Amino acid sequence: MSSGKILVAQGGGPTAVINQSMVGVTLEARRFRNVTRIYGALHGVRGIVNEDFLDLTQETSHNLELVAATPSSALGSTRDKPDTAYCTRIFDVLRAHEIEHFFYIGGNDSADTVRIVSEQARAAGYPLRSIHIPKTIDNDLVGNDHTPGFPSAARFVAQAFAGANLDNAALPGVYVGVVMGRHAGFLTAASALGKKFPDDGPHLIYLPERVFELERFLADVKAAYERYGRCVIAVSEGVHDAAGEPIITLLAKEIEKDAHGNVQLSGTGALADLLCEEIKSRLGIKRVRGDTFGYLQRSFIGCVSDVDQREAREVGEKAVQFAMWGNADGSVVIRRMGFYSVDYELLPLDQVAGKTRTMEDEFISESGTDVTDAFRLYLRPLLGSGMPDAFRLRGARVDKILAR
Amino acid sequence: MSSGKILVAQGGGPTAVINQSMVGVTLEARRFRNVTRIYGALHGVRGIVNEDFLDLTQETSHNLELVAATPSSALGSTRDKPDTAYCTRIFDVLRAHEIEHFFYIGGNDSADTVRIVSEQARAAGYPLRSIHIPKTIDNDLVGNDHTPGFPSAARFVAQAFAGANLDNAALPGVYVGVVMGRHAGFLTAASALGKKFPDDGPHLIYLPERVFELERFLADVKAAYERYGRCVIAVSEGVHDAAGEPIITLLAKEIEKDAHGNVQLSGTGALADLLCEEIKSRLGIKRVRGDTFGYLQRSFIGCVSDVDQREAREVGEKAVQFAMWGNADGSVVIRRMGFYSVDYELLPLDQVAGKTRTMEDEFISESGTDVTDAFRLYLRPLLGSGMPDAFRLRGARVDKILAR
Known part of the structure; x- marks a missing residue:
């Protein structure tokens, strides 16, 4: 040298x-x-x-x-x-x-x-x-x-879902948040770290490591909505059907491909909008909202x-x-x-070169729509110090007078 | 009592x-x-x-x-x-x-x-x-x-655009960020507080206080893109044409209305996707990305x-x-x-009841696509302490050898 x-x-x-x-x-x-x-x-x-x-x-x-x-x-x-x-x-x-x-x-x-x-x-x-x-x-x-880079993005996703859950609890309905991750669901799974109380969202998590079936998805959402009166859902942008076809291509007519031959999954709200439309029309739920976290999750300054x-x-x-x-x-x-x-x-x-790691089976729950405690233990220390926390009122209910 | x-x-x-x-x-x-x-x-x-x-x-x-x-x-x-x-x-x-x-x-x-x-x-x-x-x-x-509530949401928007600008500078192209605000552009205008250097984005800001013309928009984007080699754009969800028709209805076939008779503007990525599609097809720019800030901007925990x-x-x-x-x-x-x-x-x-304030003229630049210093002075103290800041490398360029 x-x-x-x-x-x-x-x-x-x-x-x-x-x-x-x-x-x-x-x-x-x-x-x-x-x-x-x-x-x-x-x-x-x-x-x-x-x-x-x-x-x-x-x-x-x-x-x-x-x-x-x-x-x-x-x-x-x-x-x-x-x-x-x-x-x-x-x-x-x-x-x-x-x-x-x-x-x-x-x-x-x-x-x-x-x-x-x-x-x-x-x-x-x-x-x-x-x-x-x-x-x-x-x-x-x-x-x-x-x-x-993953821990900070995961922290953004966890904080975003913690907030979206609070918002959804205040104005109940269905909320779909679409998270980056073409093949690996780690970042989507990080949404689980935004959950504090047992009835908090995300109530359902969809990862690219598991086959996405629209009928199964709708049944899951219906069940969660009936149980909680609301439903917060984390979906990876890379979810795909059994044939490996991205769900977003069900909607997108023209698909932009980058130099790597990858379908453009980010920078469009199409997947969230498609899923929201299905939930509205098929389940008859009125208040259904979708956000695509897009570039915020990797670029936000201050998280x-x-x-x-x-x-x-x-x-x-x-x-x-x-x-x-x-x-x-x-x-x-x-x-x-x-x-x-x-x-x-x-x-x-x-x-290392050219290889892709995906989420290990031990990190994904049996149902395929949640993470395991092993994943929570894996991710929690990475999120760092000073994670914001959410608290609830515990006040006693007042007896009704008119509707008694 | x-x-x-x-x-x-x-x-x-x-x-x-x-x-x-x-x-x-x-x-x-x-x-x-x-x-x-x-x-x-x-x-x-x-x-x-x-x-x-x-x-x-x-x-x-x-x-x-x-x-x-x-x-x-x-x-x-x-x-x-x-x-x-x-x-x-x-x-x-x-x-x-x-x-x-x-x-x-x-x-x-x-x-x-x-x-x-x-x-x-x-x-x-x-x-x-x-x-x-x-x-x-x-x-x-x-x-x-x-x-x-406005100052914290404004802080989120400013931080989001500060980050999106950095991301866009690293991988140049056009970035469209759609911000909440049905009639008032204050929150969209807050994107200007994410700007630090003269060539930083947002390069263009579109508010509901000004009529949105698609042709003018495309000309603005083209000019900014030619000048900066990239373009970051903040768009209010409430932008409308001269007849007061929301731009989003150009796209949306079925429009959901809430109990107040308002068109649903949030919870869908349609406006960002529409604008990106126009920029791609009409200006021939390849890398065009759109994010809809959606519920993140009002619910994010930790901003x-x-x-x-x-x-x-x-x-x-x-x-x-x-x-x-x-x-x-x-x-x-x-x-x-x-x-x-x-x-x-x-x-x-x-x-106060039932009345709506919109952005005062003194806060909007002559061009209609930027804010004034009066607005920057108005908003800055509201954002609070500890605003994250962005810094750049200043290193000297190295002389070329092969391409000399």
Whole structure:
């Protein structure tokens, strides 16, 4: 390692804490005397191929700390999914700038990019150290107890459902909240942590790990509505039928696909509106309301888990330490060591790249429409300190006079 | 005043601080030695006609404080809009229970209910003191500088747009956020307080106080997109064409109407989806995303203005003081006395009841798609302390090598 130049970039959907990881890399790297420059690529891998670099070595530590506490990707992000030719171009740029450490903060697609770049460097005999730093609100990276960004998004979802439940209790009806998560239901399941009293919502939770049947759904809603006089429902945007067809395609005529070949599930209220329409027309319930949490759940400024902030910072720091003191490329993973404590390891890239974790069966109730206590214990410490709490009046009922 | 029985109830849409007012009434009333009982009606006026009362005198002060800090209406709410016959029934129940003080926390419909009940009591010679306590996230009560509930909802909207702007900067495109507010644009305008740097979003704000023209809208979006490479847009759910027809009805085939004869604007993502579709198809912009803030903006637990909490408590306390030491029914209003300080007055009910305030012209920019500095100065102190802030990297650009 001779040039001492480091490159860090951010890929995929932003999170509330992804800047913590970028700042973790930057500040930790500056502690190593062999590091001369720390570059940040603008808009992820696209910024690498375009050579759009910021010199982060010229940032003040004070501003870096303020940026760390700011949500979304301060370097910008991208949805580009590099193929091998794209990765070759990445590698060419890294070599031209004599960059010998490459840190990419992202999800499983980003891990795959790091894997290919790492292989090309090895094949070319170029001394590049490539490290993938985990990030995704979907919590769908294998090898990790959980991923940075998920706890803060989960906290938003839990707080949103805690509030929606209170609103629904004040003005009873059916409330459908649609939550992000294409394949993994972790974020939707986090709605369960917004529940305090036994009759609180969410009364029903629909995850992409279970087949969604409209008739079964309507029967569930009817039963809950009859039992509680109201019903709060959490639905993953990724719910699908037995054939794997997303429920949203039942409605959407024209489906936008992104470069990854994925159907657009976010940024539209169609799924919530479809389900509300079914509940109104089929069950004859009048007050039915649907919200799609959309980008609020990953971008809202001012709803963050302090545990998530700390860990996102640490995976950035550890990535640098693994790069400097280790002898292998890899993906930083979070391991749970206690209730609650974590440690970090470096896994080979091919054990993480391009793979998708979904919710384990032990986290999903027998009914398929709730989570288990194992999931509650898993998630609660991640939400961090200062979770807002909901309280009820306990006042005694007054005897009726006229209607006696 | 002999029976010493007080009734408090909550009407209309819940807010983050409406329980502060209810607890303000309850705790302040207990300081008066002539008060024997404080009843809370369940689900607003409907709870009165059904004689569904809780005895709040049997609540502990500790639990009342916890409930005060909990969003949504702890007594439950209602959308019932009482006609004169309904008000007669209310009055009959108040008389049967020997209730001699009636406090109703709500918007302009609730003020109208209090007005009719007050008139009926006077006509019947029954010694009832009726006080309306202001509450609405729409900020559309006349006579008030602002209304309790609005500052916290405004804070949510400002924080949401601050985050959405960061997200949109990381992954550029067009973002449409639809905000509550049927006739008054205050809450949508609050999005402007999420803006920090000159090129931050929201770049365009559409209020119900101005006619919405689709062609003009598309031209605005195109210009902003060309200028900033992206565009963040705040749209009120109540935007309408020159004929007063809501834009959402352009899309919705079947329109649900509530008991007040109002078109359902909330609880559906249709308006955002319609606008996104127009932007995509007419402007040829690929990445266009829409969110409808829906119930999150009024129910989210954990996003509250401390100023709003304090004032909501004070209007409840003042309502009791006006009732006990004054000699007239009325509506409590908030007056701004300094930057920033408020005081409270009691206005005659007919000066508030059934009237709707909209955004003053001085708060709306000449272009009609932004707010003025007068509005920023008006709103900023209401948002309270601890507003989260966004920071940017300032790092120097690195010279290109390959693309030089």
